[in-house]
Amino acid sequence: MAKGLGLGCTYGKACMSWVLVFWYGGVFIRNGQTDGGKAFTSLGQSFSNLGAFSKGKAADYKLMEIINQKPSIIQDHLDGKVLPEVNGNIEFKDVIFSYPSRLDVRLSNFSIFFPAGKTVAVVGGSGSGKSTVVSLIERFYDPNQGQVLLDNVDVKTLQLKWLRDQIGLVNQEPVLFAKTILENIL
Structure with missing residues (x-):
């Protein structure tokens, strides 16, 4: 109509x-x-x-x-958990995910453990899911199935603002300002 x-x-x-x-x-x-x-x-x-x-x-x-879509991840959700101490262990357990606009492209049964304090590389061709892994950790998206855990706690149960405050990220194509390295990182 x-x-x-x-x-x-x-x-x-x-x-x-x-x-x-x-x-x-x-x-x-x-x-x-x-x-x-x-x-x-x-x-x-x-x-x-x-x-x-x-x-x-x-x-x-x-x-x-x-x-007009209502987001499934509520950004001002303040009643989630806040961990008293963050070690930084991140684990994906049997994660299945596909973007809402690309249902035919899937991350299937993805499981990996990122130990705190260790350097881990996620490598793959263009479109293989490297940036998707980061988006799932930051909760820009939630997995369709499976869990993303921070120190054995499902990130879905954590306070979103607090979770994102714990993460420092330099994207694959960073924008650098005419400042010092420290000021760019901040």
């Missing part, structure tokens, strides 16, 4: 605009300011933009659909 009303209004406005252009073009022709050929050429050029309006309307509908 909304799509029908939206398209009806869009095309209705377009038709009313054409009527206005025809009338105004007729006024110019009657006053001798232009001839019919030039008036219709200008009119034809304006018609070519109609497709852009339709595409914009369709994009607007999709964008509003995304904006």
